[in-house]
Amino acid sequence: MQIVVIGGGICGSLIVRELSHLQDVSAILIEGKSDVGQGVTKANSAIVHGGYDDPHGTMRASLCVRGNGMFPQLCEELNVPFKRTGSLVVAKDASDEIEQIENLLANGKKNGIEGLRIVGAEELRRIEPHLSDEYAFALHCSSAGITEPWMIAIAAVNLATMNGARVITGNPVKGGKVCEGRVKEVWLESGMRIPADCVINATGVHFQEVASLFGIETPPVSLRRGEYIILDKLVGDMVKTVIFPVPTEEGKGKLVLPTVDGGVLIGPTSEELDSHALEDVSTTDRGLREVLSSADSLVPGISRFNWVVRSFAGLRPDTEERDFFIKTDNEVKNFITVGSIRSPGLTAAPAIAELVVDEMITDVLNTSFKKKERVVSRLPRTERINELPFSKIAEMIDDDPLHGKIVCQCNEVSEREIINAIREGATTVDGVKFRTRAGFGRCQASFCGWRIVQILSRELGIELSEVRMNEKEAWILDGKVRP
Ligand SMILES: Cc1cc2nc3c(=O)[nH]c(=O)nc-3n(C[C@H](O)[C@H](O)[C@H](O)COP(=O)(O)OP(=O)(O)OC[C@H]3O[C@@H](n4cnc5c(N)ncnc54)[C@H](O)[C@@H]3O)c2cc1C
Structure with missing residues (x-):
């Protein structure tokens, strides 16, 4: 079959x-x-x-x-x-918002979810010390x-x-x-x-x-576009859980949440697009401003630092x-x-x-x-160098010096990790990025991008000019260069 x-x-x-x-x-x-x-x-x-x-x-x-x-x-x-951070739907001390989190609690119980409860201001502050004082209650979901x-x-x-x-x-x-x-x-x-x-x-x-x-x-x-901003790891300590505002007709609202590698993600917007715009993942000035101001109203000051690393958008099919x-x-x-x-x-x-x-x-x-x-x-x-203690890294370097050759400085990704990713199927710069996190950090590959192109060319046995960012025509170089 x-x-x-x-x-x-x-x-x-x-x-x-x-x-x-x-x-x-x-x-x-x-x-x-x-x-x-x-x-x-x-x-x-x-x-x-x-x-x-x-x-x-x-x-x-x-x-x-x-x-x-x-x-x-x-x-x-x-x-x-996978990190079970838990999530909060935060509500102001206003009857309509409190009613909304009570409704979510009741619906969650019907859906068979355990670990759901409403927490008050004191506990909320213990869970999320940087949350705005405007929020007095939250639905906490531990799963x-x-x-x-x-x-x-x-x-x-x-x-x-x-x-x-x-x-x-x-x-x-x-x-x-x-x-x-x-x-x-x-x-x-x-x-x-x-x-x-x-x-x-x-x-x-x-x-x-x-x-x-x-x-x-x-x-x-039908399509709804959601725009996001990734913030630097320097603000990573400001958020511990996934923080939602109360939902609206358009969806779950604009959130603030940690990412698994220690950064912070804010967004998304919710904008209806023409149903033919199946690949329109562009971001807009208006959308990104909305994202920054909503994040600031949940966690004051989080966008003031202006540690924006990258923006992107995704499309929700419905x-x-x-x-x-x-x-x-x-x-x-x-x-x-x-x-x-x-x-x-x-x-x-x-x-x-x-x-x-x-x-x-x-x-x-x-x-x-x-x-x-x-x-x-x-x-x-597959070990990630930046998640290991120095003693372990030292042993690995004795075994193979490429573990100690750091290519992506922001996320501390070694040449060995990049070579392994290529041997496991990465054929483009994005293929390496999404497998190793090289180029995902603060400098967005400004420093390591060229090294990754060289490693791809060497490992795949292709010319430097044949290395692509991602899709078919996404060439990085338009002619021969000195290696
Ligand atoms: C803004 C936003 C926020 C979201 N947040 C969450 C969240 O936090 N938690 C959650 O649970 N869900 C979330 N979702 C939903 C979740 O991301 C999606 O439901 C999920 O990723 C859908 O996966 P998929 O495999 O169906 O689609 P896709 O990942 O789009 O995969 C479809 C694949 O089909 C390929 N394809 C298309 N046409 C062809 C063709 N002709 N031939 C061959 N291949 C083709 C595409 O290239 C693509 O790789 C969110 C979605 C959006 C947009």
């Missing part, structure tokens, strides 16, 4: 990892971009949500709560950081946490390939052959035709467009129903769409993968699959 997964975001990557555990299944992941995890999965708040705000009875609610419970083991197996979503996609795909899955990147799906109510082949931009017994469409904001390539109708996608659209098509019976994966999609992703592989594919193919007797279930640990 050949099962084709289209889209290497967090959903498609975790689905292919589950598929690679099945006997007699040949699993193929096709990603249009040059690397996995580079769609919505790389541009979000990176929160593993508790699940108290998703309306009871929706797929969002049930899959979020299930997914949250799966995260500790998932991240352990994938060797990806919320933070992670690195793109690393989950990268690691899940690495594990899947170790277990026999095939991964094709940089080659988008452009069509397919459908006969007698079943997809028979998936066609790629390069002309390659891949036979398929079952197809899973996990293409993020592109789910409607990709379904239509197979003659399948889905609800129309449909009129405002729920995930995870369905087998009625006409084309072997085509499953995993669409409208809006927030809390990253939290729900492991539960979505479980649902698709353990239940939906079995139904679609009318067969039950046995698990392989032996699989690689854990990625070998």
Whole structure:
């Protein structure tokens, strides 16, 4: 049986990892971009949500709560950081705001969440000493946490390939052959035709467009852009938990939260875009000003330091129903769409993968699959130099001096880590960045960018001028240079 997964975001990557555990299944992941995890999965708040705000009875609610419970083991197996920081929805001493957090508490209890309670001003100040005095109450959720979503996609795909899955990147799906109510082949931009017994469409904001390539109708996608700012690690100590204001019609509001590597993330905005703007992740002056002023009203002074490192934006896909659209098509019976994966999609992703592989594919193919007797279930640990004690680093340098050659000064990433990332599949500067955090820091690769280009050229055996930032035409140099 050949099962084709289209889209290497967090959903498609975790689905292919589950598929690679099945006997007699040949699993193929096709990603249009040059690397996995580079769609919505790389541009979000990176929160593993508790699940108290998703309306009871929706797929969002049930899959979020299930997914949250799966995260500790998932991240352990994938060797990806996960910190249970807890979250706060902070309320002023005003009846409408207090009522809102009470409603969230009641909804959270219905969704089956433990560790939810309302805290008063004194405890709030103990949890978050830098929070504005204007806030007197908060809904505290101890099960919320933070992670690195793109690393989950990268690691899940690495594990899947170790277990026999095939991964094709940089080659988008452009069509397919459908006969007698079943997809028979998936066609790629390069002309390659891949036979398929079952197809899973996990293409993020592109789910409607990709379904239509197979003659399948889905609800129309609508888009909401969220703009963010990353602040320097120098303000990292000002925030311990994920801080939400009370939600509005537009969503969860603009937050302040720590990142797993010690920085601070603020945002996102929520702006409706034309539904054709599927790749419009530009930021705007107005959006970024809104982000800075909202952060300042939650944690006064946090933006005064002006430690802005970078801005970015992500697109939330949605449909009129405002729920995930995870369905087998009625006409084309072997085509499953995993669409409208809006927030809390990253939290729900492991539960979505479980649902698709353990239940939906079995139904679609009318067969039950046995698990392989032996699989690689854990990625070998890759050490990050900047997380180790000096004594350990000294031992590693004795063994291999490249552990001591620091390329990215901001995040202290060694040449050995960069070489390892390239050997594990990074082929571009962004591929190295998203695997090692080199270039993610304060200087945004102003100092290490050139070194990374040289290492990529040497390790991949290509000319310096052939090294790309990320996608096909994103060259860094436009001619020969002296090495
Ligand atoms: C602003 C914002 C904040 C969010 N915050 C959170 C949060 O804190 N917590 C949370 O749980 N969720 C959050 N989410 C939601 C979460 O990020 C998404 O639900 C999740 O990343 C969706 O993953 P995906 O795999 O469905 O999509 P994607 O990551 O977009 O993956 C789809 C992939 O399909 C590929 N693709 C598209 N077309 C083709 C084609 N024709 N051929 C081959 N490949 C194709 C794309 O290149 C892409 O890599 C947020 C979302 C946004 C936008």
